[in-house]
Amino acid sequence: MIPAKPPGPQGPRQISLGERAMSEHFEARTLYDIPLEFDADRLMRQAHVEPGSDDAIVFSRLVDIARMTARPKAVFRECFVTGRHDGIVEIEGIRFASSVLARNLEKTDRVFAYVATCGAEMDEATPRHGDPLQDYWWDMLKAVALAASVRFLSDFLVTRYGLGRAASMAPGSGDASVWPVEQQKQLFCLIGDIERLINVRLTESCLMIPNKSVSGMKFQTERDFRTCQLCRRQTCPNRMAPFDRNLWNAFHGLAP
Ligand code: SF4
Structure with a gap:
């Protein structure tokens, strides 16, 4: 069993605004200045770009722009389970309807809700040539920035919070029944004002902008998941x- 804050009530309940305010001493934390490296040669090989070709010149230019503009970031909040009931898990008073998440959190009360992103700066710097190949390469570079952000966040949770063997889940990942994508709204609500903190916003259909952003919950686990x-x-x-x-x-x- 993982140590946690005092246990919550057994059944689900709606949390009052006053209680919500009290629970917010576990504020969201943002991570900026994330180390990032673009290995142009490796990326070019991955994109099947011939060294010395015209494509290679264009690709290198995109890498230069990415190096100048990319600012990956992450935000997370340390949270605690406040209720469990019939396939619903309540975290800091917010209900999440996912029997898989509820099962995964049966033996732990502590969970880290997070959003990591390549950074909106890369969206703003998107080269607009109307060339689908360049768009694809640029997306690839955004994915590199996102991966750096996810890695940094994971390491941070291990070193600062002692998060050991861990697994994570995200709304919309896996089959629709696992954790409906609509629950992104609750996840964003749980963490805080994510648009203000790291400039990631949620569309009506619960997609994140920038597109190279991920969200989810990370938790300690005894089994691989x-x-x-x-x-x-x-x-x-x-x-x-x-x-x-x-x-x-x-x-x-x-x-x-
Ligand atoms: S990454 Fe895994 S969970 Fe997501 S769509 Fe692919 S197989 Fe499914």
């Missing part, structure tokens, strides 16, 4: 683990 294990998407270049039928059944209360 990746949402990909509960995702039946056939072709996904980002898959990190195969679909696990037994785990799916276990999480959905079905026979093995």
